[in-house]
Amino acid sequence: MLWAALLALQGVCVGAAHGMQHYPAAWGHYDVCKSQIYTEEGLAWDYMACQPEAVDMTKYLRVTIDPPNITCGDPPETYCALENPYMCNNECDASTEELAHPPELMFDFEGRNPTTFWQSTSWKKYPKPLQVNLTLSWNKTIELTDDIILTFESGRPEQMVLEKSLDQGRTWTPYQFYATDCLDAFTMEPKTVNELTQRTLLDIICTEDYSRGYVWKNDKTVRFEIKDRFALFAGPRLHNMASLYGQLDTTKTLRDFFTITDLRIRLLKPATGATMVDENNLSRYFYAISDIKVQGRCKCNLHANTCVYDKGRLGCECEHNTTGPDCSRCKRHYHGRAWSVGSYLPIPKGTANICEYYSCKEIAMICCGDTTDIAVEIPLKCSSGTVKVRTGTIGPLQKHPEHQPQKETTRVCDNAMLRCQNGGTCHHHQRCHCSAGFTGVLCERARCSGGECDGQSSGQDPLLLLLLQPMILVFLLH
Numbered sequence: 001m002l003w004a005a006l007l008a009l010q011g012v013c014v015g016a017a018h019g020m021q022h023y024p025a026a027w028g029h030y031d032v033c034k035s036q037i038y039t040e041e042g043l044a045w046d047y048m049a050c051q052p053e054a055v056d057m058t059k060y061l062r063v064t065i066d067p068p069n070i071t072c073g074d075p076p077e078t079y080c081a082l083e084n085p086y087m088c089n090n091e092c093d094a095s096t097e098e099l100a101h102p103p104e105l106m107f108d109f110e111g112r113n114p115t116t117f118w119q120s121t122s123w124k125k126y127p128k129p130l131q132v133n134l135t136l137s138w139n140k141t142i143e144l145t146d147d148i149i150l151t152f153e154s155g156r157p158e159q160m161v162l163e164k165s166l167d168q169g170r171t172w173t174p175y176q177f178y179a180t181d182c183l184d185a186f187t188m189e190p191k192t193v194n195e196l197t198q199r200t201l202l203d204i205i206c207t208e209d210y211s212r213g214y215v216w217k218n219d220k221t222v223r224f225e226i227k228d229r230f231a232l233f234a235g236p237r238l239h240n241m242a243s244l245y246g247q248l249d250t251t252k253t254l255r256d257f258f259t260i261t262d263l264r265i266r267l268l269k270p271a272t273g274a275t276m277v278d279e280n281n282l283s284r285y286f287y288a289i290s291d292i293k294v295q296g297r298c299k300c301n302l303h304a305n306t307c308v309y310d311k312g313r314l315g316c317e318c319e320h321n322t323t324g325p326d327c328s329r330c331k332r333h334y335h336g337r338a339w340s341v342g343s344y345l346p347i348p349k350g351t352a353n354i355c356e357y358y359s360c361k362e363i364a365m366i367c368c369g370d371t372t373d374i375a376v377e378i379p380l381k382c383s384s385g386t387v388k389v390r391t392g393t394i395g396p397l398q399k400h401p402e403h404q405p406q407k408e409t410t411r412v413c414d415n416a417m418l419r420c421q422n423g424g425t426c427h428h429h430q431r432c433h434c435s436a437g438f439t440g441v442l443c444e445r446a447r448c449s450g451g452e453c454d455g456q457s458s459g460q461d462p463l464l465l466l467l468l469q470p471m472i473l474v475f476l477l478h
């Protein structure tokens, strides 16, 4: 399954790479996360910002139609052509495969005639609005890299809204409004994407370019123009991707604009082809979509060059010691410095901003970083040269002489830093007197006998305690 998905992704990559030939190779595709280099100390890794290739994202989505019974064919229905009310040879029957028009036909391979398409019921409840929501969900943040293109088999809707979500469908914001008359439909002045500037790139516009009926009946597509927006920074043929990447790096709102987890197509009014709706022949009015194109890549925060589709779910194959579906946090034990998104700059390799392993430089200190592992309050010397105390104070080592290792070596406990656990009390910095039911140098363990423990576990990380105890023994021997 996993391999099949990987192969599928790679297969699509070839197509995508072919389609993006006009990107100058010098700008790089950020397709390598690390490479081995020779240094004075031997082989080492050189890390680079990396991202997965842009692919056809419709292979990995889930589609939801609302209302759920709005797909045609149950009961069977016959439709007439919008242009000719006497041409009624379009039959929809959900129980017959050849005559059914389920949603998945918007995402199948188009190439052979006749086209395959999803179709709604007709506008038989006119004048009640015929409205349908099509929701495309990825359950993963993705970044759009090319225009979203809807191809209609019916006339293009007179009113529709394309919306996006960045939080798996909890909240929605419009991407673009489409209408034959923007003022009438949405009280918005009609605009085209060509009127946008770098300053107004994030403006949400209403366009009349994709809603005209009769005259333009050969053009059946509705677009959301991603590339025209990219071109505002990268130039008309996207020849200056460095400029775009620079902007994406520094402007989070710009990056977020092209990032989605879900898309929603709100079909609000079908094509009528005229000012008046013919109430005697409502089977002319319906929605039908043969194809939806969404090109994009998994958002991996520039920490992965591969995205895997496994068990119906997309996930980044994280590098740079990061983890999570979007590589948005450091791996356990790699909190040597705070997680950070990779950077496209400097072109062409970018900056990886890897998560670093923490290392113990002072034997008297437990190091470092992954404070979620630390259940006792002790100074933590981190590779960044700071001392962390779990209570949240952070300060440079030299400014806290009381934290110096040599002063700590004879201490097992004190009232401020090395606290006896579970109600134990500290005696002369030498040892903890544990309360009933607990044991261990810091009374951190429940006392057990015959397999039964009579105290509550303090919930500490056993790995940490393994590390901690020999160190405290070392202090005592000194």
Ligand SMILES: [Ca+2]
Binding pocket: 105, 106, 107, 108, 109, 110, 115, 116, 117, 290, 291
């Ligand atoms: Ca199709």
